[in-house]
Amino acid sequence: MTRTKFPVLKLLPSLPAAVAFDAAGISLAPVTAKAAQGPFSFLSGNWQGNGTIKVRSGAKERIRCKIGYTVPDTGLSFEQVLKCASDSYTFDARSNVNHGGGNITGTWNIYNLKGIVSGTASGSKINAKVRGDGLIVSVNVTTNGDDQSVFITSEGTEVTEVSIKLQKAK
Numbered sequence: 001m002t003r004t005k006f007p008v009l010k011l012l013p014s015l016p017a018a019v020a021f022d023a024a025g026i027s028l029a030p031v032t033a034k035a036a037q038g039p040f041s042f043l044s045g046n047w048q049g050n051g052t053i054k055v056r057s058g059a060k061e062r063i064r065c066k067i068g069y070t071v072p073d074t075g076l077s078f079e080q081v082l083k084c085a086s087d088s089y090t091f092d093a094r095s096n097v098n099h100g101g102g103n104i105t106g107t108w109n110i111y112n113l114k115g116i117v118s119g120t121a122s123g124s125k126i127n128a129k130v131r132g133d134g135l136i137v138s139v140n141v142t143t144n145g146d147d148q149s150v151f152i153t154s155e156g157t158e159v160t161e162v163s164i165k166l167q168k169a170k
Helices: 005-011 016-022
Strands: 044-054 058-070 077-085 090-100 105-109 113-122 126-134 135-144 147-155 158-169
Touching: 044 147, 058 147, 058 158, 090 113, 105 126, 113 135
Parallel strands: none
Antiparallel strands: 044 058, 044 158, 058 077, 077 090, 090 105, 105 113, 113 126, 126 135, 135 147, 147 158
């Protein structure tokens, strides 16, 4: 078995070994694998924007919203706080969502109503249904960089539709 010699090491005897190894193209730095980012990594932070709500009568109103997402390093789950207000309505919703195999599961609360979240997350899109306490809500979230669109439809409530365009706070 022949050993490959690195002549540059002989030329640089006065330099520290790390520099000599670096000159020879050999790294002594520990190699660490970067953890794969989960499907929710890009959500982390605060978002705010405007949109419209539609009520059962068909009337529409402008609405202002803020959403905060807390996402762990794995990016496989998130906690969300959604706060919206219009001239006539305010609502605060909270959710906890987990991802596994392309599917999402979790919980959703708005005031005293609670629901179970199910759906899918793929790329920059989340499509979810919330069911419970006489509540059936569809939530579709699409994110493109620092822009996010949220579209919510609801059955059995006064507010039947919410459409919001948000931007990530910097």
